[in-house]
Amino acid sequence: MKKQLTALILLILFFSQGHAQDSKLDHRKLKEASDKYKESSITHRRFKHIDIMPLVIKRRANKDFQVEELGKSVEGREIYQLAYGNGQKRVMLWSQMHGNESTATMSLMDIFNFLEGKNDGFDAIRKAIEDNLDLRFIPMVNPDGAEAFKRRNAYDIDLNRDAIHLTSPEARILKGARDNFEPEYGFNLHDQQIYYNAVNTAKPATISVLAPAFNFEKDINEVRERALKVIVGMNEVLQEIIPGQVGKYDDGFEPRAFGDNFQKWGTSTILIESGGYPGDPDKQYIRELNFIIILNALYEIATQQYGQYAVEDYFEIPDNDTKLVDLMLRNVTIKRDDLEYKVDLGIRRREVEADSAYYTESSILDLGDLSVYYGYEELDAEGYVMTEGKVWAPAMDMKLSQKEAIEMLKKGFLGVTYDFYPDKTHDLPINILLENDEYKSGHTVGSTANFFLEKNGEKHYAIVNGYLVDLRNPEVEGVRMRVY
Ligand SMILES: [Zn+2]
Known part of the structure; x- marks a missing residue:
C-alpha cells in the first residue's frame, strides 16, 4: 500500500x-x-x-x-x-x-x-x-x-x-x-x-x-x-x-x-x-x-x-x-505618340515627415514584367489604357469635401489650384497645388503616379499620388498628401 x-x-x-x-x-x-x-x-x-x-x-x-x-x-x-x-x-x-x-x-x-x-x-x-x-x-x-x-x-x-x-x-x-x-x-x-x-x-x-x-x-x-x-x-x-x-x-x-x-x-x-x-x-x-x-x-x-x-x-x-509595392497594376496599356505597349506598374508611396504629421510621395518603382513583385493592393488592368489628368487652373477659394474631390476626378482633373491653402497636408484624393506647374506625372520609372485608367473612353480608376480610387465605387481612406 x-x-x-x-x-x-x-x-x-x-x-x-x-x-x-x-x-x-x-x-x-x-x-x-x-x-x-x-x-x-x-x-x-x-x-x-x-x-x-x-x-x-x-x-x-x-x-x-x-x-x-x-x-x-x-x-x-x-x-x-x-x-x-x-x-x-x-x-x-x-x-x-x-x-x-x-x-x-x-x-x-x-x-x-x-x-x-x-x-x-x-x-x-x-x-x-x-x-x-x-x-x-x-x-x-x-x-x-x-x-x-x-x-x-x-x-x-x-x-x-x-x-x-x-x-x-x-x-x-x-x-x-x-x-x-x-x-x-x-x-x-x-x-x-x-x-x-x-x-x-x-x-x-x-x-x-x-x-x-x-x-x-x-x-x-x-x-x-x-x-x-x-x-x-x-x-x-x-x-x-x-x-x-x-x-x-x-x-x-x-x-x-x-x-x-x-x-x-x-x-x-x-x-x-x-x-x-x-x-x-x-x-x-x-x-x-x-x-x-x-x-x-x-x-x-x-x-x-x-x-x-x-x-x-x-x-x-x-x-x-524586398519585392513588395504599395500598389501593383498589372497589364496596363500605355499609348503615347504612336507607340503602344503593355506593362505591369509597381508604385510605392514613401513617407515624408512634416511638422506635425507626415505625407506620402509616390513614384513608379519599376515597370515591365513585374511578375516577381507583389502589391499590398493589386489591380488587373487588362484592357485599360493609362491617360493623363488635367489640372483645374482657376484658383479655388473653398476647401473641397471628399465628395467634391471625387467629382473633380470624374471630370478628369487630378489637381486643383489655390492661391492660398491653410494647411500643409491633407487627406483628399486630389493634388492640391499652389501653382499649376507643381503638378507632376509621367510614365517612366521615378515618375509621380498621377494618371487615370480608362476603358472604352470611360475613366474607371484614378491613381492619385499612388492612391487607387475606384471612380465607380469611390471609398477613400488613409490618404496623406502634401499641399504643393
Ligand atoms: Zn533599425
Missing part, C-alpha cells in the same frame, strides 16, 4: 513537473494579455520621448522595478533603464536605436503594464519570468531621432554603425549598459521597411528575425546557437498567428553594428524587425505580435524550454526579400 502510494506520488510529481517544463504558452492567452495590458496613452507610431517618460518614471513607485537614468542623448533627453526580476539569467532588451523604428517601444510599455498585473490568470508566466530572469529594458535608445522621426541621431550618425567607435553618447550608453550587466541574452528591437516579403511569396515579412553573425565566416558557437533556438520558438508562435509572414534577415557580418558585436561580446542576441501588415499603417497589430513573441521568448528562456529546438529549423525560415 505504502509502495503504491509512493509510486502514485512520484507519478503525480513526474506529470506536474513535466507539465510545467514542457508546456508551451498558448498564443491566444498571450494575445489576451496584450489586449488587457495595452498602454492606452500610445496609439500611433510617431510618439515622442515626452510621451513615454511618464510611463518609465512612474515605475519608480513600484518596488518590482528599478529605474535608473543611464545618461542623456546629444540633445539632452534622458535614456533610462528599467530592471525587473530576481532570477539568475541576465537578459537585456533595447529598442529604437533607430529613431523612426518605434513599434517595439510600444510593446515594451505594454510589457511593463503586464509585469505589474496580478491575479489575472497570468501569474504563472509572470512568476516564471520574475523568478528566473534578471531583466534590463532600455526603451528608445535614440530619443533625438524619435523626435524628428528619423533613423539617425542628432549628429546624423547611424547608431547601429557606431558600436565600435562610440562617437555618439547614445552608443556609449548602450555599450556601457552592456558592459556593466554582461547579459547572456539580448533583444535588439527594430523596424524594417514595409516592402520586405518572405522570399518568392506575396506575403509581407511582418516580422523578420536574425541571430546576427559574430564573424565574417558566420560561424555558430554556443552563444549564437542559443539565439538561433530562441528564434525558432518565436517563429513557431508566429506561424500559428501569421502563417508565412516571417522572414529571416541576411546574416552577413557587419563589424560596426551592435547586434553583431553583442553576439561577439558573448550575449546571445536576437534581432526582431517589425515590417508591414496590410491595413496596419500605425503598426498597432504588429505591436501586439511583438508583445506576444517577446513574452513567449522570455518565458522560454526562463524555463529553458527553447533548448528543445533544432538549429536547422532556424535556417528553414524563408529569407527576406
Whole structure:
C-alpha cells in the first residue's frame, strides 16, 4: 500500500513537473494579455520621448522595478533603464536605436503594464519570468531621432554603425549598459521597411528575425546557437498567428553594428524587425505580435524550454526579400505618340515627415514584367489604357469635401489650384497645388503616379499620388498628401 502510494506520488510529481517544463504558452492567452495590458496613452507610431517618460518614471513607485537614468542623448533627453526580476539569467532588451523604428517601444510599455498585473490568470508566466530572469529594458535608445522621426541621431550618425567607435553618447550608453550587466541574452528591437516579403511569396515579412553573425565566416558557437533556438520558438508562435509572414534577415557580418558585436561580446542576441501588415499603417497589430513573441521568448528562456529546438529549423525560415509595392497594376496599356505597349506598374508611396504629421510621395518603382513583385493592393488592368489628368487652373477659394474631390476626378482633373491653402497636408484624393506647374506625372520609372485608367473612353480608376480610387465605387481612406 505504502509502495503504491509512493509510486502514485512520484507519478503525480513526474506529470506536474513535466507539465510545467514542457508546456508551451498558448498564443491566444498571450494575445489576451496584450489586449488587457495595452498602454492606452500610445496609439500611433510617431510618439515622442515626452510621451513615454511618464510611463518609465512612474515605475519608480513600484518596488518590482528599478529605474535608473543611464545618461542623456546629444540633445539632452534622458535614456533610462528599467530592471525587473530576481532570477539568475541576465537578459537585456533595447529598442529604437533607430529613431523612426518605434513599434517595439510600444510593446515594451505594454510589457511593463503586464509585469505589474496580478491575479489575472497570468501569474504563472509572470512568476516564471520574475523568478528566473534578471531583466534590463532600455526603451528608445535614440530619443533625438524619435523626435524628428528619423533613423539617425542628432549628429546624423547611424547608431547601429557606431558600436565600435562610440562617437555618439547614445552608443556609449548602450555599450556601457552592456558592459556593466554582461547579459547572456539580448533583444535588439527594430523596424524594417514595409516592402520586405518572405522570399518568392506575396506575403509581407511582418516580422523578420536574425541571430546576427559574430564573424565574417558566420560561424555558430554556443552563444549564437542559443539565439538561433530562441528564434525558432518565436517563429513557431508566429506561424500559428501569421502563417508565412516571417522572414529571416541576411546574416552577413557587419563589424560596426551592435547586434553583431553583442553576439561577439558573448550575449546571445536576437534581432526582431517589425515590417508591414496590410491595413496596419500605425503598426498597432504588429505591436501586439511583438508583445506576444517577446513574452513567449522570455518565458522560454526562463524555463529553458527553447533548448528543445533544432538549429536547422532556424535556417528553414524563408529569407527576406524586398519585392513588395504599395500598389501593383498589372497589364496596363500605355499609348503615347504612336507607340503602344503593355506593362505591369509597381508604385510605392514613401513617407515624408512634416511638422506635425507626415505625407506620402509616390513614384513608379519599376515597370515591365513585374511578375516577381507583389502589391499590398493589386489591380488587373487588362484592357485599360493609362491617360493623363488635367489640372483645374482657376484658383479655388473653398476647401473641397471628399465628395467634391471625387467629382473633380470624374471630370478628369487630378489637381486643383489655390492661391492660398491653410494647411500643409491633407487627406483628399486630389493634388492640391499652389501653382499649376507643381503638378507632376509621367510614365517612366521615378515618375509621380498621377494618371487615370480608362476603358472604352470611360475613366474607371484614378491613381492619385499612388492612391487607387475606384471612380465607380469611390471609398477613400488613409490618404496623406502634401499641399504643393
Ligand atoms: Zn533599425
